[in-house]
């Protein structure tokens with residue numbers, strides 16, 4: 128991240144395309160919080176790369192301005208990793224839905240957390256497949272019925288517990304209905320050196336009539352400011368990550384400073400790979416090994 | 419005088435067959451000869467039967483030969499399995515103190531007490547393989563100094579004692595074979611030059627070197643035979659040349675990482691086999707849609723499913739041509755031999771970047787693992803053409819930027835994220851020139867046409883197929899990829915028998931060079947397509963693209979490579 132003197136304003140992050148989300152969708156809150164965080168960090172749009180998967184969540188980068196790579200369903204993380212590794216000067220933010228991140232992209236999710244490459248991963252968790260019109264997702268509550276799941280969804284996954292198990296270096300949850308909290312979490316995620324996971328509780332008024340704005344509002348409580356909670360305590364974090372139901376914690380759940388994958392090997396060189404000169408002649412010495 | 423000599427080294431997996439054959443190959447090249455060496459091994463770490471043939475000639479060779487001059491048997495089974503391939507007067511070397519069996523008369527056997535010689539000369543029975551190489555080299559009265567030099571090179575890193583021990587063991591084997599050389603065996607290989615300006619390497623080493631020379635800066639992959647060797651070779655050089663090789667969690671990820679790296683601006687590559695390529699196809703389509711350059715090496719092995727992991731086949735031509743959902747331009751190159759593998763890899767990177775789309779390099783297990791002596795690659799001839807990649811200065815002057823700008827060629831000038839202040843946006847959804855999601859029919863149609871126009875430009879850069887004409891030829895032998903050496907040799911051998919045939923060989927397959935292929939086949943009364951698969955995929959492609967049906971095919975799908983002898987045998991039924 129490089130700060131510059133020219134002041135970055137919310138206009139710099141105006142929509143690049145017409146917004147096609149449903150009125151009342153929690154995604155609007157996420158978009159607002161992301162823009163607010165970027166402005167507060169005074170990050171210019173051209174320094175930011177937003178990568179997304181497919182789903183309503185995946186459209187977010189179209190509704191602001193930055194470099195953008197809108198990937199396939201479930202495949203937001205791999206291109207983000209490729210781009211970040213070859214140009215670490217980019218501030219990389221990745222956007223997924225609960226299906227995109229935990230279902231189709233599950234293997235990438237696990238391994239990205241373990242790898243700890245410096246980027247911010249925002250998962251819009253509406254506990255349903257929005258774009259495909261309302262099927263159960265890995266985080267749908269037990270018994271959540273849809274046309275594809277008439278008997279009700281099976282036991283939900285607890286992705287944040289999985290994140291703690293993977294020793295993800297920054298694990299947080301926030302709520303799309305709390306602009307201040309969410310934008311603070313996003314800022315913290317961006318400034319965190321390592322892989323930051325921020326799961327956002329995101330009401331989907333069109334397809335999830337159970338986990339509504341009201342439902343989340345009545346349940347969320349903030350960890351921030353709670354002196355008795357220590358996000359560096361992995362066991363406490365694991366238990367906290369499993370908490371779901373009458374009370375749902377939001378805030379920083381787990382944090383650990385871990386070495387970065389990109390700093391672990393010497394393969395990258397001093398300059399970003401994308402700036403390195405290409406010279407076929409430098410391989411002459413390698414040919415000698417085949418003489 | 420023509421010299422065409424064939425060693426076969428055989429033993430169990432883990433017995434060192436490959437290193438014996440490698441040393442033999444290398445010293446023969448250094449003695450001025452052309453060398454081709456194939457590797458036949460099972461998918462196991464110990465036991466079973468593996469063998470390697472080392473073919474040595476003073477004429478160009480580029481394929482295996484089935485008939486053996488010297489059989490170097492590291493175990494009993496090697497003799498049982500291969501004695502029928504011995505030429506008249508050939509010799510089998512074995513250690514009669516370990517292999518206690520009477521092989522009867524028929525062929526000539528030379529009992530060399532390899533373990534005893536190694537123990538006596540170097541106090542190390544493990545050096546018996548070195549004694550075996552010594553014996554083979556002694557039998558043909560080759561220059562011992564070349565062997566000694568090679569052994570010192572190989573073993574000095576283990577200490578000079580080990581190196582000198584190996585030299586002594588080799589000398590013991592050499593002397594023994596010289597003294598006991600069967601009278602009937604009169605074949606000799608005398609050095610005829612030196613190996614300066616030549617390299618001995620496998621097809622996949624050539625691909626790896628080609629990628630590095632072409633400026634590849636990012637590799638991601640997931641291990642799978644036969645392309646792991648590419649990943650491993652580059653990984654070994656990662657630190658010296660700053661080319662990270664990322665072992666991804668699966669091939670889906672590997673492919674998509676490569677696409678991300680390509681979008682951000684470096685030349686990037688992945689390498690896999692058919693099974694891994696199955697997982698990569700959605701990412702390939704992503705590269706097509708986002709117009710991101712990327713190179714994929716598809717090293718074929720027999721399928722379906724896991725198939726025969728350590729065998730060879732050309733069963734994925736149509737898979738490579740059509741992999742991925744939807745329609746988008748691509749290049750498919752199929753190197754004809756080890757040397758070609760280097761240059762086709764360089765070309766693949768240039769095509770991918772100029773046309774901002776995937777380029778696939780189709781190899782196979784045989785090309786991947788066979789060694790060939792080739793002229794040293796002239797790196798000064800490697801041209802890196804980054805196409806319409808904008809310079810930093812050009813980007814700094816832009817006030818707005820459209821990543822997918824409509825142009826006549828279909829190629830949109832390419833800026834990179836953070837190259838300047840303009841934003842670079844792209845999308846796997848159909849998009850407008852700015853790279854943002856759209857649904858309207860008109861933009862969709864124009865975008866599709868824009869992308870497909872790139873195929874036309876690419877077609878103009880596809881080289882003509884390799885063609886060898888013979889006066890009065892009545893038939894043309896048609897092939898693609900790694901079978902070139904065997905087909906070319908079949909043409910020559912047939913010529914000696916008074917049968918003239920032409921050769922038409924494709925090493926750049928897509929965009930399809932239809933005119934050149936059609937005119938060559940139309941010129942011939944008969945056309946026989948020769949390929950390592952069960953359905954005649956090239957024959958079908960030729961028919962689709964030119965309307966011409968080949969008169970015959972020779973199809974081989976037993977997992978073993980073609981030889982000229984095999985082709986000639988089969989041709990008798992077809993011609």
Ligand SMILES: Cc1ncc(C[n+]2csc(CCOP(=O)(O)OP(=O)(O)O)c2C)c(N)n1
Pocket residue numbers: 181182183184185200223224225226227228251253255256257258259264
């Ligand atoms: C390979 C593949 N499978 C299925 C789909 C269809 N699909 C698109 S989005 C989606 C799920 C969306 O759910 P989620 O990720 O939770 O995002 P949301 O729309 O809820 O934000 C599915 C199944 C697809 N595009 N690609």
Ligand code: SF4
Pocket residue numbers: 147148149151152153154183253257258330331332333334
């Ligand atoms: S379907 Fe749900 S998630 Fe998608 S835009 Fe509408 S409200 Fe939002």
Ligand SMILES: [Mg+2]
Pocket residue numbers: 182224225226251252253254255256257264
């Ligand atoms: Mg969802």
